[in-house]
Amino acid sequence: MAETPSTTYPSPLRLAVIALTCSLSGFLSGLDQTILASAIPKITNDFHTLNGIAWWTSSYLRLFFGRCNTLFPVKYVYITANAFFALGSIICAAAPNSIALIAGRAVAGIGVAGIMSGNVLIIAASAPLERRASLTGMMFAFLGAASVVGPFVGGALTDRASWRWCFGINVPISGVIILSTAFFVHTPRDPGLKQMKLLEKLKEFDIPGTTLLTASFFCLIFALQLGGSTTWKNGRVIALFVLFGVLFVSFLAWQMISKRGIEPAMGNYNVWLTSIYAGCISGGMFIPITYMPVWFQAVRGASAFRSGIMITPLIVSFVVMSIISGVSTELIGYYNPAMIIGAILSAIGSGLLTTLKPQTSHASWIGFQALYGLGAGAGVPPPMLVIQTVLKEQDVPMGVAIVSLxxxxxSSIVVAIAQPIFETKLRSNVIYVLPGFDLEKLSNIGARDLAKFYPPDQLAKIITAYSDAVLKVLFITSALSCLAFPCALSVRWKSMKKEKISQACHDSPCTTNSKDE
Structure with a gap:
C-alpha cells in the first residue's frame, strides 16, 4: 500500500490498539485452525461417525477476499469477515450433527480468508513504512503462538467442558475485535472507488469466474470424499468428477473471454514449481496434524488433552524452524537452501512416522514428529519469497494469490483423500484380524476410549488395526514431501538482496490494491 505525502497516521496509543487488535485477530484465526485437532476423536464419538473428519477440516476453504479489499473500504470488509467468522463459530458450537458442523466450518472459513488479508492491509494503512515490519512481526508471532497452544486449549476444553467450546470461545473475542476495529481503525479510501456504482464494482469483482472456480473445487473435493466413503463407481461420484471438469474448463474459458487472464505470472515456470512445492508442504502437514491425535487417542489411549500435548513436538519444531528459516534466508539472500532442506527433512520425518507401532517408545515418536516439524517449518515460508523475487512488482499480487490458492x-484435496483411505484400511484390517466383526459398530463407536467398548480379546487387534490405518494415511505426507524435493531443486536461484525484495514487499504488502490496478 503506497504512502502519499498527505497520509495521516494514528497516534501512538491508537496505533497500539490497532496492532493489538490485528494480532488478537490473527491469534484467533490461528487458534481455530489447530484447536480442533485434539477434539476430533471426541466429535466422532458424539456424532457416532468417522465419516466427517475430512469435511470438518476440508470445508474450511479460504475463498477470495482479495478483490473485496480493492473495491470496498478495508475496514468494513474486515468487520464483515470477522462477523462471518463469529457466525460460523456459533453454528459449529450449536451443531446437532456432522452436516451442521460442516456448514459452520464453511461459513467461518469465509471469514478467516478476509481476516488474514485484512490484518496486513490494516497494519499497512495505519503505520509508516519503517514501523510496519515490527508490527507485522508481532502479528505473526501471535499467529505462531496460536499454533502451539491450539491443541492444548482444544484438549482442555474437550476434556473438562465440551468440544463445542472450541468454537464458542471465538464469539466474544470476535465481538471485541469488531468493536475495536469500528472505533479505532481508519483506512484511506481511493477517491475513484467512491464514484463507482455497485454494479461496476460487482463487474470488477468477477462474480462468474469466482463462482465457477469455487464450485469446481467443491465438486472435486465432494467427489473424493463421497467416492472414498461409498464406491468410485457410484453414479454421483462420476457425475461430480464430470461436473468438476466442466466447471473448471468453463472457468478457463471465461477468463479468456472476459480477458481476465492471469498472465504473465502463470507464464513463469518458477510460479508453477513454487505452487506445487507449497501445496505439497502445506497439504502434507494437514495429515499428521489431523491424524496423529487419532493415533494417540485410539492406539496409546491418550485423552484429548494429552493427545494435544503429544503432538507438541511437531508444532513447536515447526514454529521455531519457521523463524530460523526466515532469518537464515534473509542472511543468505537465497530462498533455495531452506526449500531444499525443508523437503529433505519433511520426507525423512514423515517416512519415520510411517514406521510407528503401538509399542514404539516415547523418544521415537517425539523425535520423528520433531524432525518432520523442522522440515515443514523450513519449507513453508520460502514460497512467498520466491514469488516476490522472480516476478516483477506489478505481478507479485497475482503470484501470491496463485501460491495461496x-x-x-x-490441503483440502489431501485431507479429502486421506479420510477414505483411513476408513477403507481400517475396515479391511478389522475384517482380517476379526472375521465376521460388525463394521457398523466400528463406525458408530468412534476413535476414543476403545477399551470401554471392546473386550480384551478384541482390543489389542482393534488397536493394531487403527494404528496401521493411520500410518497408511501418513504415506501421503511422505509422498508429497518427496514430490516437493525436485520442485525445490528446479526453482531458479536468484538473489533477494540484489532485488531488495523485502523492501519492495514492505512498500506494498504483497496484496492487490486499487492504486496498483
Whole structure:
C-alpha cells in the first residue's frame, strides 16, 4: 500500500490498539485452525461417525477476499469477515450433527480468508513504512503462538467442558475485535472507488469466474470424499468428477473471454514449481496434524488433552524452524537452501512416522514428529519469497494469490483423500484380524476410549488395526514431501538482496490494491 505525502497516521496509543487488535485477530484465526485437532476423536464419538473428519477440516476453504479489499473500504470488509467468522463459530458450537458442523466450518472459513488479508492491509494503512515490519512481526508471532497452544486449549476444553467450546470461545473475542476495529481503525479510501456504482464494482469483482472456480473445487473435493466413503463407481461420484471438469474448463474459458487472464505470472515456470512445492508442504502437514491425535487417542489411549500435548513436538519444531528459516534466508539472500532442506527433512520425518507401532517408545515418536516439524517449518515460508523475487512488482499480487490458492486446494484435496483411505484400511484390517466383526459398530463407536467398548480379546487387534490405518494415511505426507524435493531443486536461484525484495514487499504488502490496478 503506497504512502502519499498527505497520509495521516494514528497516534501512538491508537496505533497500539490497532496492532493489538490485528494480532488478537490473527491469534484467533490461528487458534481455530489447530484447536480442533485434539477434539476430533471426541466429535466422532458424539456424532457416532468417522465419516466427517475430512469435511470438518476440508470445508474450511479460504475463498477470495482479495478483490473485496480493492473495491470496498478495508475496514468494513474486515468487520464483515470477522462477523462471518463469529457466525460460523456459533453454528459449529450449536451443531446437532456432522452436516451442521460442516456448514459452520464453511461459513467461518469465509471469514478467516478476509481476516488474514485484512490484518496486513490494516497494519499497512495505519503505520509508516519503517514501523510496519515490527508490527507485522508481532502479528505473526501471535499467529505462531496460536499454533502451539491450539491443541492444548482444544484438549482442555474437550476434556473438562465440551468440544463445542472450541468454537464458542471465538464469539466474544470476535465481538471485541469488531468493536475495536469500528472505533479505532481508519483506512484511506481511493477517491475513484467512491464514484463507482455497485454494479461496476460487482463487474470488477468477477462474480462468474469466482463462482465457477469455487464450485469446481467443491465438486472435486465432494467427489473424493463421497467416492472414498461409498464406491468410485457410484453414479454421483462420476457425475461430480464430470461436473468438476466442466466447471473448471468453463472457468478457463471465461477468463479468456472476459480477458481476465492471469498472465504473465502463470507464464513463469518458477510460479508453477513454487505452487506445487507449497501445496505439497502445506497439504502434507494437514495429515499428521489431523491424524496423529487419532493415533494417540485410539492406539496409546491418550485423552484429548494429552493427545494435544503429544503432538507438541511437531508444532513447536515447526514454529521455531519457521523463524530460523526466515532469518537464515534473509542472511543468505537465497530462498533455495531452506526449500531444499525443508523437503529433505519433511520426507525423512514423515517416512519415520510411517514406521510407528503401538509399542514404539516415547523418544521415537517425539523425535520423528520433531524432525518432520523442522522440515515443514523450513519449507513453508520460502514460497512467498520466491514469488516476490522472480516476478516483477506489478505481478507479485497475482503470484501470491496463485501460491495461496495452491496451498488451500492441495490441503483440502489431501485431507479429502486421506479420510477414505483411513476408513477403507481400517475396515479391511478389522475384517482380517476379526472375521465376521460388525463394521457398523466400528463406525458408530468412534476413535476414543476403545477399551470401554471392546473386550480384551478384541482390543489389542482393534488397536493394531487403527494404528496401521493411520500410518497408511501418513504415506501421503511422505509422498508429497518427496514430490516437493525436485520442485525445490528446479526453482531458479536468484538473489533477494540484489532485488531488495523485502523492501519492495514492505512498500506494498504483497496484496492487490486499487492504486496498483
Amino acid at each position: 495452491s496451498q488451500m486446494l492441495w
